[in-house]
Amino acid sequence: MSNLLATKLRRPALSPKRVHRPQLIQRLNDGLDSGRQMTLVSAPAGFGKTTCISDWINALDLPVAWLSLDPADDDPGRFFTYLIAVLQQVDANVGREIEQVLRAGQLPPGDVISTTLLNDLLVWENRCLLILDDFQVIQDHFILQILEQLVTNLPPALHLVLLTREDPSLPLARLRANNQLTEIRATDLRFTDREADQFLNELLGLSLSRLDIAVLEDRTEGWIVGLQLAGLSLRGRTDSSGFIANLSGSHRFILSYLTEEVLNRQPEDIQRFLLQTSILDRLNGDLCDAVTARNDSHSLLQQLLNANLFLIPLDDEGHWYRYHQLFADLLRDRHTTLLKDQTAELHRCASQWYVQAGMVSEAIEHALAATDYATAVHLIEDHAMDMLMQWHIKTVNGWMQAIPADWCLHSPRANLAFAWLHMMRGAYDQAAPYLQRLHALFSDPRTSEETTDPALTAKWLAIQSMLLNAQGKPTESVALGSRALEIAPEGDGRVRSLIYLGLANAYQQLDDYARAVDAFQMIIRYGQAATNSVSELLGSSGLALLAIQHGQLHFAYDLAAQGIERVERSGSLPPISTAVYGELGVIHYQWHQLEQAHHYFRRAIQVSALSGYSDAELFYGVILSRLFQIEGNLEAAARELQKAVDLMQVVAPAAVREEVVSQQVRIYLAQNRLAAAEALLTGHGFSFQEPFSFPDLNPGPQDARSVAMLYVSALRILLHRARVRRELANLKPGIELADQLIAGALQHHYLLFALEVLLVRAQLHAALGDEQASLADCAQAVELAEPEGFLSVFVEEGPSIAAILAALLKHDRLGAVQRTHVEKILAAFSGSQLPDAEHREPSVPPRPTAQAGSGMALIEPLTDRELDVLRLMVEGLKYEEIAGRLFISVNTVRSHVKVIYGKLEVKNRTQAIERARRLQLL
Amino acid sequence: MDQPYWYEIRVEGHLAEQWSAWFDGLAIQTGPDDETTLSGWIADQSALLGVLTRIHNLNLILISVCRSSPE
Numbered sequence: 002m003s004n005l006l007a008t009k010l011r012r013p014a015l016s017p018k019r020v021h022r023p024q025l026i027q028r029l030n031d032g033l034d035s036g037r038q039m040t041l042v043s044a045p046a047g048f049g050k051t052t053c054i055s056d057w058i059n060a061l062d063l064p065v066a067w068l069s070l071d072p073a074d075d076d077p078g079r080f081f082t083y084l085i086a087v088l089q090q091v092d093a094n095v096g097r098e099i100e101q102v103l104r105a106g107q108l109p110p111g112d113v114i115s116t117t118l119l120n121d122l123l124v125w126e127n128r129c130l131l132i133l134d135d136f137q138v139i140q141d142h143f144i145l146q147i148l149e150q151l152v153t154n155l156p157p158a159l160h161l162v163l164l165t166r167e168d169p170s171l172p173l174a175r176l177r178a179n180n181q182l183t184e185i186r187a188t189d190l191r192f193t194d195r196e197a198d199q200f201l202n203e204l205l206g207l208s209l210s211r212l213d214i215a216v217l218e219d220r221t222e223g224w225i226v227g228l229q230l231a232g233l234s235l236r237g238r239t240d241s242s243g244f245i246a247n248l249s250g251s252h253r254f255i256l257s258y259l260t261e262e263v264l265n266r267q268p269e270d271i272q273r274f275l276l277q278t279s280i281l282d283r284l285n286g287d288l289c290d291a292v293t294a295r296n297d298s299h300s301l302l303q304q305l306l307n308a309n310l311f312l313i314p315l316d317d318e319g320h321w322y323r324y325h326q327l328f329a330d331l332l333r334d335r336h337t338t339l340l341k342d343q344t345a346e347l348h349r350c351a352s353q354w355y356v357q358a359g360m361v362s363e364a365i366e367h368a369l370a371a372t373d374y375a376t377a378v379h380l381i382e383d384h385a386m387d388m389l390m391q392w393h394i395k396t397v398n399g400w401m402q403a404i405p406a407d408w409c410l411h412s413p414r415a416n417l418a419f420a421w422l423h424m425m426r427g428a429y430d431q432a433a434p435y436l437q438r439l440h441a442l443f444s445d446p447r448t449s450e451e452t453t454d455p456a457l458t459a460k461w462l463a464i465q466s467m468l469l470n471a472q473g474k475p476t477e478s479v480a481l482g483s484r485a486l487e488i489a490p491e492g493d494g495r496v497r498s499l500i501y502l503g504l505a506n507a508y509q510q511l512d513d514y515a516r517a518v519d520a521f522q523m524i525i526r527y528g529q530a531a532t533n534s535v536s537e538l539l540g541s542s543g544l545a546l547l548a549i550q551h552g553q554l555h556f557a558y559d560l561a562a563q564g565i566e567r568v569e570r571s572g573s574l575p576p577i578s579t580a581v582y583g584e585l586g587v588i589h590y591q592w593h594q595l596e597q598a599h600h601y602f603r604r605a606i607q608v609s610a611l612s613g614y615s616d617a618e619l620f621y622g623v624i625l626s627r628l629f630q631i632e633g634n635l636e637a638a639a640r641e642l643q644k645a646v647d648l649m650q651v652v653a654p655a656a657v658r659e660e661v662v663s664q665q666v667r668i669y670l671a672q673n674r675l676a677a678a679e680a681l682l683t684g685h686g687f688s689f690q691e692p693f694s695f696p697d698l699n700p701g702p703q704d705a706r707s708v709a710m711l712y713v714s715a716l717r718i719l720l721h722r723a724r725v726r727r728e729l730a731n732l733k734p735g736i737e738l739a740d741q742l743i744a745g746a747l748q749h750h751y752l753l754f755a756l757e758v759l760l761v762r763a764q765l766h767a768a769l770g771d772e773q774a775s776l777a778d779c780a781q782a783v784e785l786a787e788p789e790g791f792l793s794v795f796v797e798e799g800p801s802i803a804a805i806l807a808a809l810l811k812h813d814r815l816g817a818v819q820r821t822h823v824e825k826i827l828a829a830f831s832g833s834q835l836p837d838a839e840h841r842e843p844s845v846p847p848r849p850t851a852q853a854g855s856g857m858a859l860i861e862p863l864t865d866r867e868l869d870v871l872r873l874m875v876e877g878l879k880y881e882e883i884a885g886r887l888f889i890s891v892n893t894v895r896s897h898v899k900v901i902y903g904k905l906e907v908k909n910r911t912q913a914i915e916r917a918r919r920l921q922l923l
Numbered sequence: 924m925d926q927p928y929w930y931e932i933r934v935e936g937h938l939a940e941q942w943s944a945w946f947d948g949l950a951i952q953t954g955p956d957d958e959t960t961l962s963g964w965i966a967d968q969s970a971l972l973g974v975l976t977r978i979h980n981l982n983l984i985l986i987s988v989c990r991s992s993p994e
Contacts, residue, residue, distance in 0.1 A: 045982040166979065224982060252957040254936040256981060330980065334945050 010087050012067040012132075013055050014314050018204045020196050022053060025185065029057050032183030033128075038155040039176055040162040041169075044187035046327045047226030050164045051134055053190065064091045064129045072138045080144050081114060088122075091129050093603060095121045098644075111143060115150035125158035136165035145170050152176070191223025200225075205232040205309060213245050220249045226327055229309060230259035234266060260331045263310075274301060275310075276340055279332035280347050280370070283315065284322045291354035292347050345371045352376060359534070369403045377404060382418035383495060413442050413457055420464055429471065436468075459489035459496050466503040475510035478503060494527035498536055501527075505543060512749045515864040515900065517547055522896040535577055538564050542580040552752025554588050554789040556903050561585045579605045583621055590628060591753070592846055593792035593829045598628055619648045623660045630671065631796055639668050659710045666714040667797075670721050678718055687715050689722075695738065709742055709754065716761050723768040732769050736762060756782050756794045764801050776814045779805045787822045788906075790846030792829040803830045863904055863922065870897045875914050875923060928990045930971065932961040935984035946974055958986065 032040055042050045058065050066087040074080050085096035099109055099117055109117075139145065152171050155161060163169060176182040192200060194211075197218045201207050209217070221227030231248070235241045251258065264272050277293045278284055286299025295301070302322060305312045311328035315321040324332065336344070348371035355364035361384040368377040381400060401409060401419075409415045416435045423432035443461055462485035469478035482504040489496045505520035521544035528537025541564040548557035561584045568578050586601035602621055622645025629638035645661055662681055669678035679689045686696035695715060719735045722728040739762040746755035763778035779802065786794065795802055806823050809815060815823070863871065866887075873883045880898070884891045902908065905916045917923050932949070938959040940951050947970065949963040965971045971988075978985055 046980055047982060167976075226982075252937045252953075254938045254959070254981075254983065257939055257942065327981070330945075334942065337944055338941055 009069050013051055015055055015059055019052055020200050025053055026057050037183050038181045040183040042164045042185045043168050044190050045166055048187055048190040049225045066091050067132045069134045070138050075138050075141050077143045111147050115147045119154055122156040122159055128158050130160050132162040134164045136163045136169055137167045194218050197228055201232045207235055213242055216245050216249050227255050230263055234259055234262035275332055276336045279336045285320050288354050292350045365400055374404050374408050378412050378414045382414035417460055455488045456490055456493050456496050459485040463500045463503050470506045475507035478507040494531045498524040498527040518900055519896055538577050545584045551750050552789055558588050591793050592790050619645050619657050623664050626664050635671055663710045663714045682715055685711055713758055720764055732765050736765050756786055760798050760802055763805055775805055776809055780816050780818050783818045783822055795826045796829050867897050867901050871901055927964045927966050930965045931989045933986040934959050
């Protein structure tokens with residue numbers, strides 16, 4: 002799906018067999034050189050519009066944004082999403098704000114879109130071409146109105162090229178009058194005798210006389226598709242002149258006539274192949290095999306391509322093709338006449354193939370075309386999770402409308418699908434009607450046999466367990482999730498990974514790291530087993546995020562990097578990959594590899610632009626803001642954060658809220674706006690008036706960590722007041738609060754958070770003049786940070802932490818800390834003031850080795866279950882035997898072993914045993 | 924306004940009868956000259972535009988469009 006999507010945003014492949022048309026190119030260049038703002042190429046199908054323009058731009062040394070439009074793009078939300086995406090290939094900053102709103106499922110007012118886009122485009126200094134191909138599909142009034150405003154005020158740097166079969170409803174007359182329009186029309190595009198000669202004799206390999214060519218040219222009126230069909234009909238004929246003379250004497254519609262000629266001259270099996278595959282919008286070898294029950298479609302397609310049979314490659318790799326629009330129309334016409342009784346079956350085969358290929362949208366479209374509603378609903382429901390990741394609600398609604406209403410009302414599957422789609426986005430109010438219907442359907446045993454289907458019942462339980470998570474009831478959620486696991490069929494990986502997703506979330510809320518890791522590992526494993534890369538990536542991404550919070554940067558890096566590598570190799574780009582790119586960005590940020598971090602955040606934003614997944618955008622707003630702040634660009638940091646704050650009005654995922662507030666406080670304090678910072682926290686129950694009071698540090702378990710962030714923000718305010726106003730009175734209670742936060746964070750292994758609070762406490766001590774305590778905090782932070790290479794958490798704190806670190810070196814208060822580690826952190830401080838000073842190739846910092854870590858206790862202690870497994874490993878038992886002893890599955894043993902290796906920082910059993918002995922774990 | 928009317932659409936060239944399904948079931952008659960007439964009930968203006976677009980997409984040359992009473 003996504004690689005097909007990418008073909009929309011990219012200029013078409015240039016065929017090596019094409020007629021060069023210097024006169025046309027000259028006219029196009031003249032228009033561009035004389036500063037005209039727009040080129041209109043208007044002619045019916047088959048006049049070589051696309052070929053001509055791609056040939057032209059191929060020789061131009063200008064950036065080009067090429068958007069190939071489909072009928073489905075005649076929808077403002079979709080059109081502007083693509084338009085912005087394609088413009089961002091030239092300049093990533095264009096239309097960012099509109100994009101955010103669009104992504105939240107809203108359409109900004111028309112004049113806002115046009116003004117914002119124009120403002121973004123006005124700053125362009127270098128010329129760029131925006132090409133909209135197949136523009137005739139755009140009929141929507143709203144889109145045309147905005148384009149009219151754009152066309153009327155086109156910025157000098159942008160040259161707009163429209164390729165269309167009919168003149169667009171835009172003020173062309175005004176552009177013509179102002180000499181701002183280059184027009185290429187059918188009469189300009191038709192082949193001259195010379196071009197027809199080159200085309201037929203050189204490219205199609207015929208040897209026609211000059212006279213024959215002239216007759217053909219006359220009869221087809223230079224229409225390229227007509228000439229091509231004529232050329233194909235002439236292949237292998239001995240009396241070409243006779244055929245041509247006959248053709249010129251006939252009044253028959255030349256396209257229909259020639260198509261029949263061409264088809265009839267193909268061997269029967271090729272004819273059948275063409276007619277059967279005409280139901281497909283896009284073709285590839287495997288798909289055609291499935292539809293036609295052949296096994297040689299790949300070479301057949303290659304053969305059609307070589308024979309110029311109107312097959313257009315959609316990518317450079319030769320995977321996907323489509324038929325030329327006209328040829329496809331003609332084939333479909335013949336198909337309806339000859340193969341009508343096969344049509345539904347062919348669509349069903351196509352649908353099945355797309356299911357196998359994991360391209361659900363296409364599978365659903367074909368199932369609907371086959372009027373196979375049961376399959377369509379089944380697919381929508383089964384793939385709801387993936388479809389959410391490629392959130393096109395209008396498309397989904399369109400599908401649901403194609404299904405008779407009765408089906409939707411009484412189908413547990415359809416309701417599960419919709420409930421799930423809305424819930425995954427956090428839109429619980431929109432999910433409510435579907436949930437109510439589900440309650441009714443599942444509590445009334447008469448309604449349908451489906452409600453007794455264990456897979457569906459399990460899914461219903463899984464959905465309810467997620468509801469409980471959202472309500473902050475993780476214990477109850479675990480109970481339902483466990484019941485769902487008992488019911489769900491062993492082999493149904495899709496349902497089981499859904500259940501594990503709920504469990505993973507619940508265990509996270511319960512601070513049960515090991516079980517949450519287990520649950521994510523199960524999702525990954527089921528995804529791998531089903532070769533469902535989206536599901537696998539969802540698991541990897543959740544696990545990587547968890548690992549980052551717990552300070553296991555290398556483990557997280559491996560997960561994310563492997564996930565991305567697989568995605569990039571597969572050629573498709575599921576929107577969930579945006580989260581994984583973001584995680585790579587965060588890891589590089591923590592390693593203080595800021596260039597790399599920028600790169601991955603840009604990539605994450607790019608990917609999410611295509612998907613409409615706005616929670617991610619909010620999250621990156623915060624982290625980008627921190628990135629700019631650490632680089633010393635406070636203005637950009639404030640700007641990015643403002644975007645996140647604005648977005649929070651539209652979508653408000655609960656977990657990110659405190660992240661936003663905490664970064665806002667940092668920025669305000671950096672801007673010396675103490676009152677604004679205090680006001681933010683006052684809303685959360687903090688009071689900075691005398692007597693100064695904090696709310697009780699006794700939050701519910703489910704959001705302990707995010708609420709704790711607010712306390713750190715309050716501590717930062719105390720620190721600021723101590724520094725700026727010399728108010729020292731409240732520092733002592735502040736330090737006590739920090740003690741509690743650090744103890745809590747270390748207990749639950751939130752390493753990153755523990756580091757941050759340690760460094761804040763070091764500064765609080767320093768403000769009170771307690772240098773010894775301050776040095777000790779810093780030393781502890783260095784010791785904890787070193788194995789996984791955390792650097793930015795120090796640099797973020799600025800010069801005061803640099804001073805303490807320098808003092809550590811100077812007074813030789815290093816204790817267990819190695820001098821080189823402190824020096825490395827200090828080097829990062831100087832690096833961040835000069836971000837571009839040196840351009841080192843960033844690399845993954847050395848991971849903790851057995852030697853390096855051997856002297857230290859584990860950051861992440863083993864759980865009791867992991868210790869059980871480890872003991873049996875020491876006894877030399879095989880996984881199967883361990884599984885038998887502990888009454889767990891072999892897979893669970895494997896996942897424990899993986900976690901054990903990770904925690905012990907080893908690669909194999911021998912190392913694990915050795916390390917465990919040295920640490921006296923056994 | 925949006926009610927079915929009988930239309931006659933003339934295009935250049937001879938179009939075979941098999942194209943009828945393509946044009947919403949309009950009857951296809953080849954005339955004495957180098958012409959074809961498509962005729963039949965067309966539901967409303969949108970349907971009419973659809974037929975005209977299909978004519979254009981096949982690069983047929985349009986001669987005339989007439990609304991008349993069926994005889």
